[in-house]
Amino acid sequence: MSVRSTKRDPGLGLPRFSMATFRSLQGPELSRKMNRLIKSEHAVIGAYETAARERVNIAAQLSEWGESTDDEAISDLSDKLGVLMAEIGDQEDMYAQNLEDYRTILKQIRNTEGSVQPSRDNRLKIADEIQKLKYREPMSPKLETLEQELVRAEAQALVAEAQLTNITRAKIKEAFDIHLAATVERAEKQIILARHARRLLLFLDDTPVVPGDPRLAYKHELEARSVLEDAENDLRTTARESLGTATEEQDTDGTASEAKEGEEEGQQQEGGGQAGGRRGKKKARASGQAMAA
Amino acid sequence: MSVRSTKRDPGLGLPRFSMATFRSLQGPELSRKMNRLIKSEHAVIGAYETAARERVNIAAQLSEWGESTDDEAISDLSDKLGVLMAEIGDQEDMYAQNLEDYRTILKQIRNTEGSVQPSRDNRLKIADEIQKLKYREPMSPKLETLEQELVRAEAQALVAEAQLTNITRAKIKEAFDIHLAATVERAEKQIILARHARRLLLFLDDTPVVPGDPRLAYKHELEARSVLEDAENDLRTTARESLGTATEEQDTDGTASEAKEGEEEGQQQEGGGQAGGRRGKKKARASGQAMAA
Structure with a gap:
C-alpha cells in the first residue's frame, strides 16, 4: 500500500533545454517537492473557501x-x-482557515530546506576544487587553505543537516497535528449540525393531499426553533470541552488567557492544543455568525 | 434567527429594460428560485471535486x-x-457524488414548479378575459363558453397545485435526507481516517539531535502498517453497519441484492436508505481506491 508510484515529477516529460528554467522557477532543489505540495494545498484551501461561501449563499x-x-x-x-x-x-470555512495554519507550518520546512541547500553546495564545491587542484598542481600551496575551508564547510553542513532533520520532524508533526485535528473538528461539528437538521425534516408532513383538500395547519414552529437552540448549545458544549483540553495544555506555557478569548470556537480535541491560542480569535469571529444572522 | 434577509434577488438591481431578458433566461417564474439554488449547488459540488482531486495528488x-x-x-x-x-x-469525492444525487432530486421540484406555471397562467388568463368581456359586452354569448373553460382550468389548476405541494414536500425531504446523511457519512469516515493518521505521527521521534549525532534507527514500520490495516477495517465495519440499515429498509421494496454490490461503501446510516441501491456501485468503485494503490 503506497501512493508513491502514482505521480511523476512534472519536469520529467519536458525536453532537456527547458529543464534549467523550470528548475530555477521552483527554487532550490532540496525544497522543490515541499514547495509543490504547499502550492497544491493552496488550491485545496481555495476550493474549501469556495464551497463555504456558496454553502452560505x-x-x-x-x-x-x-x-x-x-x-x-x-x-x-x-x-x-x-x-x-x-x-x-x-x-467549512474554519476548516480552510485551519488548513492555512497547517500550510504555514509546512512553509517553515520548505524554508529550512531552501536554506540548507547553500551549505551542501558549498561543501561539494570546495571538495570539487580540491580534487581538480590535486590533479593539476599536486604541490600547490592553495591546497592547504582549501583543506581548511573544507573542514569549516563540513562543520557548517553538519549543523545545517541537524537543523534540517530537527525542523523537518518537529514541523511535519505539528503541521499534520493541526491538519488532522481540523478534520476531526469539522467532522464532529458537522455531525451535530446535520443530525439536528434531520430533526427539522421530521416536522414536514409529506402525506400526499388530494386536489382541493387543504394541508393540515403547521404546528411545529416552536419545536423547530428549539432544534436550532439545541444545535447551538451542542456546538457550544463541544467548543467548551475542546477548550478545556487546549487550556490545560496551554497552562503549562502560560498562554491560557489567550485561549479563553476563543471560547465560541471548538479547538481540536487531542494533541494539537499548542496552536489553539493563535487561532482562537479568528475562529471565534467566524463561529455562530449564521446563528446570529 | 433567519438567513432570509441577507440576500436579495440579483435581478432587483438591474435596469428595467433588461429584466425581461434576465427573466426569460431563468425559465418560468415559479421555478426560478429553485433553479438558482440548483446552480449554486453545482458550484459547491465542483469545489468538492477539486478539493478531492487535489487532496489525492x-x-x-x-x-x-x-x-x-x-x-x-x-x-x-x-x-x-x-x-x-x-x-x-x-x-470528499463520494460526498460530492452524494450531493449530485441530492441536486438531481431538487431538479424534480424545479421541473414540477415549471410545469405548474402554465396551469396557473391559463386560469388567470381566462378569468381576465371574462372580466374584460363582462365590461365591454355584458350580454355576449361567448361569456358562457368562457365560464365553462374557467371551470375546467380551475379543476386543472387544483390538480396541478396538489401535485406541486405533494412533490415539493416529498422531494425536499428526500433531497435533504440524502444531503445530510452524506454530511454525516463523510464526517464519520474522515474521523476514523484522521484518528488513525494521528497514530502515525506518534511513531515519529522529533527529539532534537545535536550536529553529527545520528538518529535512532526507525523501528515502527510494522506498527505503521498495522495502523493502515486498522483504518481499513474500521472503514469496512462502518460500511457494513450502514449497509445493514440500508438493506433492512430496502428489503421492503426488493432491491436488497443491489445494495449488496455496494458492500465496500458506507451508505447513510439513518433515513436516506431509499437512495442506497442506486448509489451503491458508484461508491464501491471509489472506496478503498487509495488503500489498494
Whole structure:
C-alpha cells in the first residue's frame, strides 16, 4: 500500500533545454517537492473557501425559495434548515482557515530546506576544487587553505543537516497535528449540525393531499426553533470541552488567557492544543455568525 | 434567527429594460428560485471535486517528498500518511457524488414548479378575459363558453397545485435526507481516517539531535502498517453497519441484492436508505481506491 508510484515529477516529460528554467522557477532543489505540495494545498484551501461561501449563499437561497412557496411549513422549515446549512458552511470555512495554519507550518520546512541547500553546495564545491587542484598542481600551496575551508564547510553542513532533520520532524508533526485535528473538528461539528437538521425534516408532513383538500395547519414552529437552540448549545458544549483540553495544555506555557478569548470556537480535541491560542480569535469571529444572522 | 434577509434577488438591481431578458433566461417564474439554488449547488459540488482531486495528488506529493528526505522514518510515515490522506480525499469525492444525487432530486421540484406555471397562467388568463368581456359586452354569448373553460382550468389548476405541494414536500425531504446523511457519512469516515493518521505521527521521534549525532534507527514500520490495516477495517465495519440499515429498509421494496454490490461503501446510516441501491456501485468503485494503490 503506497501512493508513491502514482505521480511523476512534472519536469520529467519536458525536453532537456527547458529543464534549467523550470528548475530555477521552483527554487532550490532540496525544497522543490515541499514547495509543490504547499502550492497544491493552496488550491485545496481555495476550493474549501469556495464551497463555504456558496454553502452560505445557498442557505439564503433555500430560505427565500421556501418563503416564495406560500407554504407555511416549507417556509418555516426551509428558513431554519438554512440557518443550519449556513453554519455547516461556516465550519467549512474554519476548516480552510485551519488548513492555512497547517500550510504555514509546512512553509517553515520548505524554508529550512531552501536554506540548507547553500551549505551542501558549498561543501561539494570546495571538495570539487580540491580534487581538480590535486590533479593539476599536486604541490600547490592553495591546497592547504582549501583543506581548511573544507573542514569549516563540513562543520557548517553538519549543523545545517541537524537543523534540517530537527525542523523537518518537529514541523511535519505539528503541521499534520493541526491538519488532522481540523478534520476531526469539522467532522464532529458537522455531525451535530446535520443530525439536528434531520430533526427539522421530521416536522414536514409529506402525506400526499388530494386536489382541493387543504394541508393540515403547521404546528411545529416552536419545536423547530428549539432544534436550532439545541444545535447551538451542542456546538457550544463541544467548543467548551475542546477548550478545556487546549487550556490545560496551554497552562503549562502560560498562554491560557489567550485561549479563553476563543471560547465560541471548538479547538481540536487531542494533541494539537499548542496552536489553539493563535487561532482562537479568528475562529471565534467566524463561529455562530449564521446563528446570529 | 433567519438567513432570509441577507440576500436579495440579483435581478432587483438591474435596469428595467433588461429584466425581461434576465427573466426569460431563468425559465418560468415559479421555478426560478429553485433553479438558482440548483446552480449554486453545482458550484459547491465542483469545489468538492477539486478539493478531492487535489487532496489525492497531495497524498502522492507527500509520499514523494518523504522519500526524497533520505530519512527512513519520514519516508515510511509520509507514505502511509499519504495513503490515509488520499482516502480522506476519496471521501470528499463520494460526498460530492452524494450531493449530485441530492441536486438531481431538487431538479424534480424545479421541473414540477415549471410545469405548474402554465396551469396557473391559463386560469388567470381566462378569468381576465371574462372580466374584460363582462365590461365591454355584458350580454355576449361567448361569456358562457368562457365560464365553462374557467371551470375546467380551475379543476386543472387544483390538480396541478396538489401535485406541486405533494412533490415539493416529498422531494425536499428526500433531497435533504440524502444531503445530510452524506454530511454525516463523510464526517464519520474522515474521523476514523484522521484518528488513525494521528497514530502515525506518534511513531515519529522529533527529539532534537545535536550536529553529527545520528538518529535512532526507525523501528515502527510494522506498527505503521498495522495502523493502515486498522483504518481499513474500521472503514469496512462502518460500511457494513450502514449497509445493514440500508438493506433492512430496502428489503421492503426488493432491491436488497443491489445494495449488496455496494458492500465496500458506507451508505447513510439513518433515513436516506431509499437512495442506497442506486448509489451503491458508484461508491464501491471509489472506496478503498487509495488503500489498494
